[in-house]
Amino acid sequence: MPLTEDQAAEIAALRAQVAETRRATVPALEAMLYNAMPVLDHGFVRVVDYMGDDAAVVQSARVSYGRGTRKVSEDAGLIRYLMRHRHSTPFEMCEIKFHVKLPIFVARQWIRHRTANVNEYSARYSILDREFYIPAPENLAAQSSANRQGRGDVLVGDEAARVLDLLRGDAEQTYAHYAEMLNEDGADPTRQGLARELARMNLTLNTYTQWYWKIDLHNLLHFLSLRIDAHAQYEIRVYAEAMLESVKAWVPLCWEAFRDYRLGAVTFSGPMLTAVKRMLAGDAVTQPNSGMSKRDWAEFMTALGRAA
Amino acid sequence: MPLTEDQAAEIAALRAQVAETRRATVPALEAMLYNAMPVLDHGFVRVVDYMGDDAAVVQSARVSYGRGTRKVSEDAGLIRYLMRHRHSTPFEMCEIKFHVKLPIFVARQWIRHRTANVNEYSARYSILDREFYIPAPENLAAQSSANRQGRGDVLVGDEAARVLDLLRGDAEQTYAHYAEMLNEDGADPTRQGLARELARMNLTLNTYTQWYWKIDLHNLLHFLSLRIDAHAQYEIRVYAEAMLESVKAWVPLCWEAFRDYRLGAVTFSGPMLTAVKRMLAGDAVTQPNSGMSKRDWAEFMTALGRAA
Amino acid sequence: MPLTEDQAAEIAALRAQVAETRRATVPALEAMLYNAMPVLDHGFVRVVDYMGDDAAVVQSARVSYGRGTRKVSEDAGLIRYLMRHRHSTPFEMCEIKFHVKLPIFVARQWIRHRTANVNEYSARYSILDREFYIPAPENLAAQSSANRQGRGDVLVGDEAARVLDLLRGDAEQTYAHYAEMLNEDGADPTRQGLARELARMNLTLNTYTQWYWKIDLHNLLHFLSLRIDAHAQYEIRVYAEAMLESVKAWVPLCWEAFRDYRLGAVTFSGPMLTAVKRMLAGDAVTQPNSGMSKRDWAEFMTALGRAA
């Protein structure tokens, strides 16, 4: 359970406050506002604010004085056109802010997306909670033999048990030593306590941190398209999936366009497109006569749902 | 008068719609929402959306679960501390969106601030209105003789009259030819009409354009500090001044901190600081014995409110 | 001819200076360095500096201590892999700087690419040259009737002649009035001269400006992919084509990967991919039974090289 009673009470108090606004408002997202969606064993994602809606995309694309909307069908058509042709600026006109709790090794991947605003909990200034990520047994994967950055089978038996013991034991021990070195509140009056900015270096990378993360819709969709992908590490993918639920509630027309033109889309290189045309014309196209490398050919076959 | 009846009606319709929200809401800014503040002869600035408030800065700086606020005095103190020490990320957690109508030569300066989202009215796709900026007589300044990018005295008499005639005449003529080349709706059935993306090149740089412009509070304050400055060109400064009114309504605590630590602040170089200390110790400091160049010395004297 | 004798002499002097360096150096790009490639009637593009080469992409992808290169074939394979899977950061490790002379209406499109460093010639501070873009007769296109931001047939006869007269006449007249209002060097001793920052507003949008523009390879390729496209306006496309020649000389392996996986590539949406699979399986797929809109279907047919 990721939230303390105090935290849950703070969230409940916020949710109880309702004000009137002239701004674009999305009831489906209001219903989710502030609530924490659990992710991994101690993490969460929660929406803490948003700006704009589907109509705001249309409004800015048309640089209009009012809502910019005409019929729903016309708005949907414009949004699909903008998504298909990779017009990015109208989608930048919507903004969303999340509060996220996540393991440090996930935060290190995530922060590489530079086009966002971030305020992270400071372990220079404050003390981190005693919480660390331990994979569920079904996520304890072996190294893939085919892909150096991929996962293979799930570990079982003694090996799995030993890995879980090591992860849990080391996290607990390093945290206990972190607390000892800090000597907070002069627990041991004979010691001064190590500076927080130094003591934190003893923590393991599965320790949880948290941050406020604010991003526009265009860059969020880019983040999601990369991190929802099957090649993304499981531990960040689950955060992307949770955030995607917010997107569906917030901007349903943008979500449908994103699903059709980005998530479900596939890009064929010049040689791949040539091969498709030849195949449709009845040619027997093979890797050797396609001009593609073996690796490209394998990806091409996969995209067409065929055995390589 | 910058708005047509249709546009005014669209704005009025928007202002009449009120919804309930759980988001941070600022009544003083709600009161201004969508209304156009006139700038120059045909331009305007209007706030079309916003996210966050003073408390959102505090909330993200503390990475808190609720509003993050304690006493108003503590919040104000934290905001002043963040501003004084140039902490930028908490101020990035507030966002505002403007609709702006402005002459193209002003837009060309403005767009150099890259950390914003922009959707401009497309003269490739649409036809620009017949509106151009003509300076009011009191803003018709001569070239400064002291500063190559500054203004001198106001022009008067025949020279002023001639300049206004030329500006007005050329803008009207080039616009008339633009319309003729476009031949919109087949006004002259014997002609095809020049492509819009080409015809626009005949317009002068004082033609008005418009855009949606969205930016976070940190970058907005940076923009305002540069463009409200006495060295900024008058025609962009008036837009900055109009936007500053929104900031005062929106985030009054941030505004006060900005006023004290940024707008009214002065930066002294190492040699300037040394000179201040010597002067306070009773030394007779002069430009030659200060180690400063004449230019630095002049700026130093100006900062101290003394004659150079 | 875009260069004066003085400018040509400055460039020749630069080209004559040779120094020794331990940095990555590309002879094919050195041969082009500083030379102006003419674009449009008075514009140019010239490379004024560069950092890195194909091997620098490999080196940073491997975070290696030396050049990072192994066999050429392995390097090419890695670069193709990075391009295919849209890894962007290794391509950001190469940087190039251009000096560009271009019409203002082109500069206004170009500047929308925010991830670049720009220093533009200041018409607030200096006086612009008397040079403006007049399209060659074969580029004087009518408005497209099918696409609001496209071109149709080339204008001919009286209409073409009239358009060229208007463009040329207005540019010459507004420039003459600009010069008159400036009254540079007290040409007319009875007048003070209008401030440069104001006088410039009388110029038309086809007046030439110039800038230094610096960008990393990843963002340059993104710019080129958008601006080399057949839907880009001709007047910016020719600049992209000139810059592409630099890319071919500079990073030939990256260029080949870009050509195959980006320029020649096509993205199929989920429904398009489904249709391809059905067609390959022998189904008679039509727009109505494809689940695609008419617009999508038309784009799909075009991608497959079939009549819609």
Added chain:
Amino acid sequence: MPLTEDQAAEIAALRAQVAETRRATVPALEAMLYNAMPVLDHGFVRVVDYMGDDAAVVQSARVSYGRGTRKVSEDAGLIRYLMRHRHSTPFEMCEIKFHVKLPIFVARQWIRHRTANVNEYSARYSILDREFYIPAPENLAAQSSANRQGRGDVLVGDEAARVLDLLRGDAEQTYAHYAEMLNEDGADPTRQGLARELARMNLTLNTYTQWYWKIDLHNLLHFLSLRIDAHAQYEIRVYAEAMLESVKAWVPLCWEAFRDYRLGAVTFSGPMLTAVKRMLAGDAVTQPNSGMSKRDWAEFMTALGRAA
């Protein structure tokens, strides 16, 4: 000693290769190129490429065809003017690329500077070296009692010994378990080995990582001004100091301007400036009659070199 023999040999091989170039070249920086400057116990900074020099700043500010330089004194004057008035774009025209080896907790601070290009060694793909940062005894500081993110006295005696034992012991143990879980090369043939992307989570935050980091001069100076500051954490400050040595060699005129107008500079708020003027006029200014808060007054006294 941070480099293996192989790494040193790779660097020596690179340094032995010399080519001719027409580009701006800086002999003083060439002399440092590729060499690793040691930082902390196992880290380093080394320059691996650069673009531009002092003259390139001048050249782009003037948008000139040649080097843009006139007399050295004029160039220095222009650079000082640009620095004093915070013109940022000409300094963006120089670029530098570093290879840095640094502890992960330092990397986490560093990466918050978003305006840079980064390629980090991937612990998803590769295996991290067995190297971690252990502070030298003189850097083992107690928590400051005055400043929640500062350091107090150096720890001594038993407390210091215990802290060093804990840091060293935990880092060695967690690394040993990391290696055991990886089971690289099937060291234990009965186990599959945990996926690299998971095993890395067991490492402590003082483990060393490395990256290529490329940035323009403007943003580098901003980074340095923040990280060389006395309030920056010691473990990142030493990296900033090492990089500053490159800047001095690379762009000596920019360095001098940066030293005078940024590093040695102090910003006085409006109320502080008023107080200075009153003090120079002979007023007895005190905190209560200054209108400043106690905190502001203390900072003001410190800036003037007086006891608060």
